[in-house]
Amino acid sequence: MSDINKALDAADKALDASLDRLFEFLRIPSISADSAYVGDCQKAAEWAAAALRDIGFDASPRKTIGHPMVVGHRRTGKPGVPHVLFYGHYDVQPPDPLNLWHTKPFEPVRKPGPHGDIIVARGASDDKGQVMTFIEACRALIETQGELPIDVTVFLEGEEESSSRSLIPFLKENKDELKADFCLVCDTDMWDRETPAITTMLRGMVYEEVTIKAASRDLHSGMYGGAAQNPIRVLSKILAALHDDDGRVTLPGFYDGVKELPDAVKAEWAALDFDGEAYLAEVGLKVPAGEKDRTVLEQITVRPTCDVNGISGGYEGEGAKTVIAAQASAKVSFRLVAGQEPEKVQAAFRKFVTDRLPADCRAEFLSHGLGPAIAVPADSEPLAKARAALAEEWGRTAPVIGSGGSIPVVGDMQRILGIDSLLIGFALEDDQIHSPNEKYDVRSFHRGIRSWVRILDALAK
Amino acid sequence: MSDINKALDAADKALDASLDRLFEFLRIPSISADSAYVGDCQKAAEWAAAALRDIGFDASPRKTIGHPMVVGHRRTGKPGVPHVLFYGHYDVQPPDPLNLWHTKPFEPVRKPGPHGDIIVARGASDDKGQVMTFIEACRALIETQGELPIDVTVFLEGEEESSSRSLIPFLKENKDELKADFCLVCDTDMWDRETPAITTMLRGMVYEEVTIKAASRDLHSGMYGGAAQNPIRVLSKILAALHDDDGRVTLPGFYDGVKELPDAVKAEWAALDFDGEAYLAEVGLKVPAGEKDRTVLEQITVRPTCDVNGISGGYEGEGAKTVIAAQASAKVSFRLVAGQEPEKVQAAFRKFVTDRLPADCRAEFLSHGLGPAIAVPADSEPLAKARAALAEEWGRTAPVIGSGGSIPVVGDMQRILGIDSLLIGFALEDDQIHSPNEKYDVRSFHRGIRSWVRILDALAK
Known part of the structure; x- marks a missing residue:
């Protein structure tokens, strides 16, 4: 032997x-x-x-x-x-x-x-x-x-x-x-x-936690509902704006420097016969949710993306509570590809959020890492x-x-x-x-x- | 005595x-x-x-x-x-x-x-x-x-x-x-x-809990990010659409039956000399966030409203987790005034949500009460x-x-x-x-x- x-x-x-x-x-x-x-x-x-x-x-x-x-x-x-x-x-x-x-x-x-x-x-x-x-x-x-x-x-x-x-x-x-x-x-x-x-x-990564704050304390929605700024509503609106209807990330400059795959690699990948539908079907999904003009394999490996990984605010327990929260927060991550600069993406995200803050709201950011x-x-x-x-x-x-x-x-x-x-x-x-x-x-x-x-x-x- | x-x-x-x-x-x-x-x-x-x-x-x-x-x-x-x-x-x-x-x-x-x-x-x-x-x-x-x-x-x-x-x-x-x-x-x-x-x-109330579900399990955002539907993103988009830029609730038919205050009551209230700015200032706010053409007193007492009272999804703990959640949920309440029918508002909300669901997503509703x-x-x-x-x-x-x-x-x-x-x-x-x-x-x-x-x-x- x-x-x-x-x-x-x-x-x-x-x-x-x-x-x-x-x-x-x-x-x-x-x-x-x-x-x-x-x-x-x-x-x-x-x-x-x-x-x-x-x-x-x-x-x-x-x-x-x-x-x-x-x-x-x-x-x-x-x-x-x-x-x-x-x-x-x-x-x-x-x-x-x-x-x-x-x-x-x-x-x-x-x-x-x-x-x-x-x-x-x-x-x-x-x-x-x-x-x-x-x-x-x-x-x-x-x-x-x-x-x-x-x-x-x-x-x-x-x-x-x-x-x-x-x-x-x-x-x-x-x-x-x-x-x-x-x-x-x-x-x-x-x-x-x-x-x-x-x-x-x-892929690289920019991982941000953003907290939107409004009133100085949690409020009763019966006493303040209608007049008080609601941080969950503000946060939702900002997160909703991060993608356009074609699944593209809307941060200004986000796609700057992103290159297309070389044709040779594209050909090699085509030969691998990756079944995007089957890949999604394994986790109960059917329709790719990313950029409409890209294959599933491209979307998950060589295209940059944005996902909200967590969101939290107000009353999250069992039953109902009629509160307007003083703050709400989300964890948002960006997957980066070659050509994108993490620092620029981070700055663009923070500007994107602060540009959209209505009166009485402020945003706090915490970085959970960034890498190319x-x-x-x-x-x-x-x-x-x-x-x-x-x-x-x-x-x-x-x-x-x-x-x-x-x-x-x-x-x-x-x-x-x-x-x-x-x-x-x-x-x-x-x-x-x-x-x-x-x-x-x-x-x-x-x-x-x-x-x-x-x-x-x-x-x- | x-x-x-x-x-x-x-x-x-x-x-x-x-x-x-x-x-x-x-x-x-x-x-x-x-x-x-x-x-x-x-x-x-x-x-x-x-x-x-x-x-x-x-x-x-x-x-x-x-x-x-x-x-x-x-x-x-x-x-x-x-x-x-x-x-x-x-x-x-x-x-x-x-x-x-x-x-x-x-x-x-x-x-x-x-x-x-x-x-x-x-x-x-x-x-x-x-x-x-x-x-x-x-x-x-x-x-x-x-x-x-x-x-x-x-x-x-x-x-x-x-x-x-x-x-x-x-x-x-x-x-x-x-x-x-x-x-x-x-x-x-x-x-x-x-x-x-x-x-x-x-005011009356319709209090709904909505849960948006997509994949059959939580996913790794590195492996699925870009292709998988993200329920937090879907939920944010729906919540963001509940108000227009003038602070009005966008549910179809929401304001049907809502009457204006009688002039006599308006006059009595004017005499009360309610200071809307001071009311908001006590909780650290300045600008009324509700319907733009209403006073703070109207917004908080005789106008119908919508608030998100809680939101939850994905990783909410300390630090970072690169997950795409299988589901996300929100507690949404509507304050109703005379003339509105709670059952109609509940049905309009549920239709509003389901009408906006993209492929691969479904919504589940739980009522936490409704009353006129x-x-x-x-x-x-x-x-x-x-x-x-x-x-x-x-x-x-x-x-x-x-x-x-x-x-x-x-x-x-x-x-x-x-x-x-x-x-x-x-x-x-x-x-x-x-x-x-x-x-x-x-x-x-x-x-x-x-x-x-x-x-x-x-x-x-």
């Missing part, structure tokens, strides 16, 4: 033990956006560092002004081998609405799904399951070969789901320690259930090696794709460490990440581990 | 004890809209019944499908005396947002205010404080005269703040027991700090007697006014029991009812008690 086959065989045999370790990790409610879970984020960081030490990494949690980072190194000592920085995150999204979960979000279960067994838990896919595919692949290689084929630094963040405020300072302060030849990022999707993918285009869209080279040597390794595992060529989501760290790595990233993940579009009943296919987990075994092996050659 | 002066004197001397009793009542968090407080509503009903029994009423809580009613009788046994039904409610609004209260909402405190001492607590004014002015007046009369001057039935509801679902069935089932010559309702305001008022026009505007005679004999009694106590004539709020029970009494109401209350416009730091002036409480002593006495003559 070749070395690589021994490692793959070990990964197969250890699957149950690997799942047990993942379940331990999933039981820690490391919700970074909610300050009630600070202790759990710390615990998750310590758990991950211990998991790395267990397979011979020199690993530890590192303090930041927010949740800790985890850094672990395992060097081969061999000169000339590549050095990769693996990036992932141990924090998760809040699980609400809790009543829509069929099992408890932090009590992971393995159960049958329509395409084989699935792991259900918050973070099962995003990103604890994906992170563990890499760590378990390292374990299989180390146990069968005594060492890794290349030098590896693992770097896990605990604030990816809540604006990553410590990331840039940490990268700057630890530039020398984190510097590698390139970065591996495992926070992306397969193309479909049978086809792996390598992501090279990522990112492109990484689609023709590098590591990418070619990884693509070959994926083809061996899956029997199909991994297309080079764009992702609708933002992974700002890829841009930060480029800017601060001067390295590009290779984005490979085994999540599926039905994983319900950020939603109730998030899941990760056991097959994604198992073949993800096997894929990383092959990729790490391939990168050494 | 005349009988009436003995009773007034007794009320003065007992003020501290009366306040102690009110504070006991206020300590019970009888929030009818929230099912977590069912036990406290029961407790408040029992407390009120016991308070009535303590002054010789034959009183008890009565079961309903919701929170209990309280009914108590005290008859003089004298033939020919009038029989009044006193209506009030023991339930209160939810106290949120809690962080804006300076003291705890259910731990009443007496403290200095800008115009003398105030009682701060949820329900201090609406309606526990007002109810207790009547019960304490009865106590003073009974203690000094051995009996009440007229027959009195006290009838307290526990669902006034949460749509009164048991009220109509209860009135129908207990029609004979509750039948009286007329009703006294103590849930209204003074004209100003020095001038009592008798309310004869009340009400007018009671402004020239009845009891009204004239009460007006004279109020003039003795306050040294000013009580004007006959319209109220912006809804008191649907007045219409129900007309329809089911066949009796009109006399609406007299001692609340002030700065009582912050339904808001944090609700208060009742000790002076309102004290002179409210004295006013009822005089009114009950006057009604016997």
Whole structure:
């Protein structure tokens, strides 16, 4: 049996033990956006560092002004081998609405799904399951070969789901320690259930929270209704104006600098035979709600968008309350593509809101992050090696794709460490990440581990 | 000392004890809209019944499908005396947002205010404080005269703040027991700090909760943003369309049947010298937000209005979450005036929403009540007697006014029991009812008690 086959065989045999370790990790409610879970984020960081030490990494949690980072190194000592920085995150999204979960979000279960067994838990896919595919692949290689084929630094963040405020300072302060030849990022999707993918285009993001304030206190709608400015009404009117009837975002200058896809990429994508209707049908929708002159695939990956992610104001409890709220707020995010400047979009949004404020109203803004869209080279040597390794595992060529989501760290790595990233993940579009009943296919987990075994092996050659 | 002066004197001397009793009542968090407080509503009903029994009423809580009613009788046994039904409610609004209260909402405190001492607590004014002015007046009369001057039935509801679902069935089932010559309702305001008022026009109400649903689950805005319908965006657009640029409600047919105020009333009101700017300035506002061609006084009392009382959707917690919600909802209420039909307004609203739903969206509606505007005679004999009694106590004539709020029970009494109401209350416009730091002036409480002593006495003559 070749070395690589021994490692793959070990990964197969250890699957149950690997799942047990993942379940331990999933039981820690490391919700970074909610300050009630600070202790759990710390615990998750310590758990991950211990998991790395267990397979011979020199690993530890590192303090930041927010949740800790985890850094672990395992060097081969061999000169000339590549050095990769693996990036992932141990924090998760809040699980609400809790009543829509069929099992408890932090009590992971393995159960049958329509395409084989699935792991259900918050973070099962995003990103604890994906992170563990890499760590378990390292374990299989180390146990069968005594060492890794290349030098590896693992770097896990605990604030990816809540604006990553410590990331840039940490990268700057630890530039020398984190510097590698390139970065591996495992926070992306397969193309479909049978086809792996390598992501090279990522949308950027501007995420704003706006609060409209009017009266100095909540008012009784019987005593003031008719005469008092209602912040919910004002906010609704502003949010309603953010899109025109053709689904285009109306912020002045929003589309400045946005380029059309090259014809070659358009052709490649046409060949992928993406079924936009089926994609929407899976979540109960039929009609694309975005720009009318764009395909669903364009709308969700390479076109800029605007969404209201949350809205809140007045009485939201059971029953009725005849109140005119003193304030109302919304969380509004913009997905950006190459060519758009996040600072300009943020400024345009704030101006858009303040320009529309009636008398007696004022607006307050809170930024939850902004980052540009990112492109990484689609023709590098590591990418070619990884693509070959994926083809061996899956029997199909991994297309080079764009992702609708933002992974700002890829841009930060480029800017601060001067390295590009290779984005490979085994999540599926039905994983319900950020939603109730998030899941990760056991097959994604198992073949993800096997894929990383092959990729790490391939990168050494 | 005349009988009436003995009773007034007794009320003065007992003020501290009366306040102690009110504070006991206020300590019970009888929030009818929230099912977590069912036990406290029961407790408040029992407390009120016991308070009535303590002054010789034959009183008890009565079961309903919701929170209990309280009914108590005290008859003089004298033939020919009038029989009044006193209506009030023991339930209160939810106290949120809690962080804006300076003291705890259910731990009443007496403290200095800008115009003398105030009682701060949820329900201090609406309606526990007002109810207790009547019960304490009865106590003073009974203690000094051995009996009440007229027959009195006290009838307290526990669902006034949460749509009164048991009220109509209860009135129908207990029609004979509750039948009286007329009703006294103590849930209204003074004209100003020095001038009592008798309310004869009340706005009606249609209160709807609408939920817009799109995808079958919450979606990740990175994976679906651009293509998926966003219910918050849809809801905002619909709410934004409910008013035109002149502040008029845009529901088709909304103003059908609405009449102009008679010139005589307009003249009387002009003489009251209401300062709309000052009214708004007290709550930090300057510019009336309602119909542009109406005065503030018209906007808040005799014109129909629409307000969004609450809105909710997506991620409302701390920080950021990149979600596209599966649903969003709003509580929308309409204040109605004489001539408008609540059922027509409700149907027009529901059609307005469904007509504006884009593909993939559906709307669900929940009614939190509907009732027409009400007018009671402004020239009845009891009204004239009460007006004279109020003039003795306050040294000013009580004007006959319209109220912006809804008191649907007045219409129900007309329809089911066949009796009109006399609406007299001692609340002030700065009582912050339904808001944090609700208060009742000790002076309102004290002179409210004295006013009822005089009114009950006057009604016997």
